[in-house]
Amino acid sequence: MADAHTIQVDVVSAEGDIFSGPAEMVFAPGSEGELGITPRHAPLLTLLKAGEVRVKTAEGEHAIFVGGGALEVQPNKVTVLADTAVRAKDLDEAAALEAKRRAEEALAARHEKIDIAQAQAELARAAAQLKMIERLRKVRS
Numbered sequence: 001m002a003d004a005h006t007i008q009v010d011v012v013s014a015e016g017d018i019f020s021g022p023a024e025m026v027f028a029p030g031s032e033g034e035l036g037i038t039p040r041h042a043p044l045l046t047l048l049k050a051g052e053v054r055v056k057t058a059e060g061e062h063a064i065f066v067g068g069g070a071l072e073v074q075p076n077k078v079t080v081l082a083d084t085a086v087r088a089k090d091l092d093e094a095a096a097l098e099a100k101r102r103a104e105e106a107l108a109a110r111h112e113k114i115d116i117a118q119a120q121a122e123l124a125r126a127a128a129q130l131k132m133i134e135r136l137r138k139v140r141s
Contacts, residue, residue, distance in 0.1 A: 007039040008077045009055050011064055013085035018064055019055055026078050027054040028071050029128075037073055044073040050128035052088075052135070053080055063088035065132050067125045084125075088132065100126035 006022035026037040029051030035044075048069045055062040067084035099122055106119035 005039060006058075007037070007041070009080075010078070011053060011055070011066075011080040011082065011085060013066075013069070013082040015085070018082070018085045018087060019062055021055075021057065023055045023057050023078075025056040027052075027056075028080065029053070029066070030071065035071070037078055040075045041073050041078075043075070044071070046071050048080070048082070050125040052128070052132045053082075053085075063132065065129055067128075086129075100130065 003022070006024055007026070009019060009021065009023045009026055010017070011019040024038075026035075028035045028037070029049050031047040031049050035046070037044075048066055048071050050067050051065070053064045053066050055064070064080075064082075065086045065088065066080065066082040069080060069082040069085075072079045072081070103119045103123035103126060106115055107123065109115075
């Protein structure tokens with residue numbers, strides 16, 4: 001349970017719970033830019049874009065890729081409702097590169113407007129995954 005110096009964080013997706021526990025700070029890719037959330041933050045509801053959610057706990061930092069979704073902040077609780085979510089350790093660079101390649105091919109072909117929008121969204125998700133993988137690689141070095 002969260003105390004005065006922590007905030008309860010729940011990260012969930014259709015696949016299930018990804019993270020649940022107290023945190024000192026949460027960073028999230030809001031639709032209008034990066035958000036930093038601390039305990040007793042003002043209430044907030046916003047959309048998330050594809051990117052990295054970082055949850056800073058007493059034990060360390062948990063990195064989670066989200067493909068988009070929504071973020072709700074209450075003074076003592078943060079809820080991330082992700083379209084898709086993957087723990088950093090489970091990210092697959094080869095799959096992200098393949099998704100990027102397919103999206104670029106679909107954009108080059110330009111069949112229908114729906115296909116273009118889908119390809120752009122897939123490209124954004126793949127690029128965000130690759131950016132997160134690269135950042136994690138630098139942190140580990």
